Amino acid sequence: MQSELMEALMTEQQQRLLDTLLDNLDGMVYRCLYDSDWTMIYVSKGCAALTGYPAHDLLLNKTTSYETITHPDDRQQARASIDTAILKGERFELEYRIVRANGEITWVAERGSAVFDNEGKPVALEGIIQDISGRKHIEHELFSTEQKYRSMFENSTLGMFQTTESGTYLNANPALARLYGYVSPAALISDLNNISTQLYVSASRRGDFTDAIRADGRVRNFESEVYRLDGQTIWISENAHAVCDPQGQILYYEGTVEDITDRKNHELQIRQLAVTDNLTGLLNRHAFSGKLASLIAEADKMHHKIAIAFIDLDHFKLINDTLGHRAGDKLLENVAQRLIQSTRPTDAIVRFGGDEFVMLYPAIRVAEDAEPLLARVMEAISKPIGIGDYVFNMTCSVGVSIYPDHAKDIDTLLTCADSALYSAKNAGKNKVQMFSGTLAKQLGERNEIEYGLGHALQRQELMLYYQPQINMQHGNISALEALIRWQHPERGLIPPDQFIPVAEETGHIFAIGEWVLQTACQKIKSMQTEWGYMVPIAVNVSPIQFLRGNLVETVQRVLRQERVPPHLITLEVTENARFKDEAMFTRTLEQLKRLGVCIAIDDFGIGYSNMAYLKNYPIDELKIDKEFVQDLEQSVTNGNILLALINLGKSLHKSVTAEGIETEYQHRFLLHSGCDVGQGYYYSRPLSDAALAQFMRDQQPKFDHLQQVAR
Structure with missing residues (x-):
C-alpha cells in the first residue's frame, strides 16, 4: 500500500515537473487531432503569448480552431508539408504565418511528428510551435539589402x-x-x-x-x-x-x-591660374612666398645666398592715367618680356601687383654678385618702348635685400627690399638701393612711429599749429591754416611729413583727420570768445581720407556738433587726389559744397599738366605751391609761371594764395601780380595756441607796414 502511494506521489511530481517545463518553453506545445481543423486536445500556456488566445479557446475548437488562425494563404502549403512528412514517416518542420487574436500576422515555425494507432494510421499530431517573426524580419532585411546591393552593383x-x-x-x-x-x-x-x-x-x-x-x-x-x-x-x-x-x-x-x-x-588649371599673372604670364603675388621658400631651402642646403629685388617702374602711373589702362597693360607686357630676357634660367620673376615686380636671384655667393644682374635689368627696361604712336623711355627704381644677410624670414626680407626701394625713389628714382644698417634704422623708426600713432590721440600727444594767411591788399589776416604736429614723449616735436605717410598707410589718418577738423572748429569758437570775431581756418585733407573715408559724413557731423558756420572751414586737397578716382573726387567735392564749406586745391601747379578740369569743379581757392615762389629773385621762369598761374586763377574767378613767401621781394612781386593771399615765413611761422594769441596782439604794426608796401 505504501509503495503504491509512493509511486502515485512520484507520478504526480513528474507530471508537475513536466507541466512546468512545457509551460516555460518559448512557444506552444500541443497535441491535435489529424483532422481538417487541427482540433487541439492539449496546448501549453504558451498559447496565449503565441496566438493571443487563451488555451481553453483553442481546446476542442471551443472558440476557434487552429486551422482558422492559420493564414489563409499558407493553409494549403502547411497541410501539404505535414502530409508529405507523415507519408514518408518523417518528422515535419515548416514555417508559415498565423493571424493572432488582435489581427496581427506572425511568422511561426512548427516542428513535430504524427501519432499513429495500432493499425499504423495517423490520428494525431504533437509538437511545438514558436514565434520566428524577429528572425523573419532580419531575413527579409538581409534579402532586401542583398537585392539592393546586387542592383546597385550591376547598375x-x-x-x-x-x-x-x-x-x-x-x-x-x-x-x-x-x-x-x-x-x-x-x-x-x-x-x-x-x-x-x-x-x-x-x-x-x-x-x-x-x-x-x-x-x-x-x-x-x-x-x-x-x-x-x-x-x-x-x-x-x-x-x-x-x-x-x-x-x-x-x-x-x-x-x-x-x-x-x-x-x-580643372584643379591643375586652377593651380596654374592661382600662381600665374593673367597679363604677363609671370608668377603672381600668391606664388611669391612658396617660390621664395623653396629657394631658401635650396640655399640653406648649398650654403648660398639669395638676392630679392623689388622693382617699381618710375612714372608708370602718369602714363597709365594719361593714355589709359590698355596702353599701361601693353607697357607692362613689354617690361615683363624684357625682364625674362635679362635673367638667368634659374632666376624667378614675380609680378607683385600693378607696376611692381620682384626678382629672385638664387645661388648668390656675396651681395655684390647681384650687381651685374640688376644692371642688366636696368639696361633692358631703359630701352625705348613703342606703344601705338608713343615711344616711352622707361626707368625703374630697385630695392634689394639679401638672404640670409638681412633677414631669414620671407616677410622681413620683403620689408627690407621695400624699404630699400622707398629709399631709391626718394633719392631721385632710376637707382638700385641695397638694404643697409641705415635703412634698418629708418625702418625701426618707421615702426616706432606706426606703433606710437595708435596711442597718440588717446594720450593727447597731437596738437595743431596755425599759420596766418594774409590778405595782400589790406594786410590783415584772412584765414589760418591748421598744421598738425606730434609731441612725441621721447622724440620731441615730430613734423607731419614724418608721420602722415605712415598714418595714411595704416589707416590712422581717418581718426586723425576727424580730430584735426574738430579741433579747428573748436578753435574758431574760442577765437570768437577771446577776440570777438571768428577767423576762417583751412585744414588739409589727405587723398586717402578724401577718397576712401566717409569724409562728407564726418564733416557734416563735426559741423553739427561744434555748431560752426560751414563757410569758415576750408578743406585743402592736393591736386593729385583726383587721379586716384576722378568720379569719386567729383562726387565728393559736390557733396562738400552742398554742406557750405570752401574747397581749396593745395600744391597747385606741380601736379597734372591738364588744368581744364578747374572750370568743372566747385573750387573756391587755388594755393600755388612754394616751389614756384622760392628763388623768385634769381629765376625768371618761376616769375613767368607765377604770373600764368595767378592769371589762370583770376580768369576762373578763383581766389589765389601763394605759399612759401619768405622775402619782401617775393611779397612785392606777388602783390603787384594780383595774388590775393600770401602765406609764409615772411608773415609768420606756424604758431602754437599761445604764440598765436601773442601774434594777434602784436600784428597791427606789421600789418600797417604791409599796407604801406601795398600803397
Missing part, C-alpha cells in the same frame, strides 16, 4: 570591385569595366591579373594602397593615375576596405572607383 555608375590582397580581381561591375575600357567585367577580370604593374602608372601605388588598408582597415579618396586598356591614362579616386574572417585575416578588398580626370585637370 551603379561608380566602378565597384573585389580584389585579392595580392592584386587580382575577384569581381567587378559593368561600370568599372567601362571605366578601364573593357567590354565586360569578365574581360576585365581575365585580363587584369596584376593590378600593381598593369593598372597603376606608378608601380609603387598598389603598395601604398595595401599599406594604408593594413594600417587603418580602409582607404578614403585614394587618388592615383592609372592606365586604360587603350593605353591612355586617367585619374581615379578609390574608397575601399578589407573584408576579414572571424580570426581577422584579410579575405579580400572591396570598394568603389570614380573617374576624377576632369576634376584633376
Whole structure:
C-alpha cells in the first residue's frame, strides 16, 4: 500500500515537473487531432503569448480552431508539408504565418511528428510551435539589402570591385569595366591579373594602397593615375576596405572607383591660374612666398645666398592715367618680356601687383654678385618702348635685400627690399638701393612711429599749429591754416611729413583727420570768445581720407556738433587726389559744397599738366605751391609761371594764395601780380595756441607796414 502511494506521489511530481517545463518553453506545445481543423486536445500556456488566445479557446475548437488562425494563404502549403512528412514517416518542420487574436500576422515555425494507432494510421499530431517573426524580419532585411546591393552593383555608375590582397580581381561591375575600357567585367577580370604593374602608372601605388588598408582597415579618396586598356591614362579616386574572417585575416578588398580626370585637370588649371599673372604670364603675388621658400631651402642646403629685388617702374602711373589702362597693360607686357630676357634660367620673376615686380636671384655667393644682374635689368627696361604712336623711355627704381644677410624670414626680407626701394625713389628714382644698417634704422623708426600713432590721440600727444594767411591788399589776416604736429614723449616735436605717410598707410589718418577738423572748429569758437570775431581756418585733407573715408559724413557731423558756420572751414586737397578716382573726387567735392564749406586745391601747379578740369569743379581757392615762389629773385621762369598761374586763377574767378613767401621781394612781386593771399615765413611761422594769441596782439604794426608796401 505504501509503495503504491509512493509511486502515485512520484507520478504526480513528474507530471508537475513536466507541466512546468512545457509551460516555460518559448512557444506552444500541443497535441491535435489529424483532422481538417487541427482540433487541439492539449496546448501549453504558451498559447496565449503565441496566438493571443487563451488555451481553453483553442481546446476542442471551443472558440476557434487552429486551422482558422492559420493564414489563409499558407493553409494549403502547411497541410501539404505535414502530409508529405507523415507519408514518408518523417518528422515535419515548416514555417508559415498565423493571424493572432488582435489581427496581427506572425511568422511561426512548427516542428513535430504524427501519432499513429495500432493499425499504423495517423490520428494525431504533437509538437511545438514558436514565434520566428524577429528572425523573419532580419531575413527579409538581409534579402532586401542583398537585392539592393546586387542592383546597385550591376547598375551603379561608380566602378565597384573585389580584389585579392595580392592584386587580382575577384569581381567587378559593368561600370568599372567601362571605366578601364573593357567590354565586360569578365574581360576585365581575365585580363587584369596584376593590378600593381598593369593598372597603376606608378608601380609603387598598389603598395601604398595595401599599406594604408593594413594600417587603418580602409582607404578614403585614394587618388592615383592609372592606365586604360587603350593605353591612355586617367585619374581615379578609390574608397575601399578589407573584408576579414572571424580570426581577422584579410579575405579580400572591396570598394568603389570614380573617374576624377576632369576634376584633376580643372584643379591643375586652377593651380596654374592661382600662381600665374593673367597679363604677363609671370608668377603672381600668391606664388611669391612658396617660390621664395623653396629657394631658401635650396640655399640653406648649398650654403648660398639669395638676392630679392623689388622693382617699381618710375612714372608708370602718369602714363597709365594719361593714355589709359590698355596702353599701361601693353607697357607692362613689354617690361615683363624684357625682364625674362635679362635673367638667368634659374632666376624667378614675380609680378607683385600693378607696376611692381620682384626678382629672385638664387645661388648668390656675396651681395655684390647681384650687381651685374640688376644692371642688366636696368639696361633692358631703359630701352625705348613703342606703344601705338608713343615711344616711352622707361626707368625703374630697385630695392634689394639679401638672404640670409638681412633677414631669414620671407616677410622681413620683403620689408627690407621695400624699404630699400622707398629709399631709391626718394633719392631721385632710376637707382638700385641695397638694404643697409641705415635703412634698418629708418625702418625701426618707421615702426616706432606706426606703433606710437595708435596711442597718440588717446594720450593727447597731437596738437595743431596755425599759420596766418594774409590778405595782400589790406594786410590783415584772412584765414589760418591748421598744421598738425606730434609731441612725441621721447622724440620731441615730430613734423607731419614724418608721420602722415605712415598714418595714411595704416589707416590712422581717418581718426586723425576727424580730430584735426574738430579741433579747428573748436578753435574758431574760442577765437570768437577771446577776440570777438571768428577767423576762417583751412585744414588739409589727405587723398586717402578724401577718397576712401566717409569724409562728407564726418564733416557734416563735426559741423553739427561744434555748431560752426560751414563757410569758415576750408578743406585743402592736393591736386593729385583726383587721379586716384576722378568720379569719386567729383562726387565728393559736390557733396562738400552742398554742406557750405570752401574747397581749396593745395600744391597747385606741380601736379597734372591738364588744368581744364578747374572750370568743372566747385573750387573756391587755388594755393600755388612754394616751389614756384622760392628763388623768385634769381629765376625768371618761376616769375613767368607765377604770373600764368595767378592769371589762370583770376580768369576762373578763383581766389589765389601763394605759399612759401619768405622775402619782401617775393611779397612785392606777388602783390603787384594780383595774388590775393600770401602765406609764409615772411608773415609768420606756424604758431602754437599761445604764440598765436601773442601774434594777434602784436600784428597791427606789421600789418600797417604791409599796407604801406601795398600803397
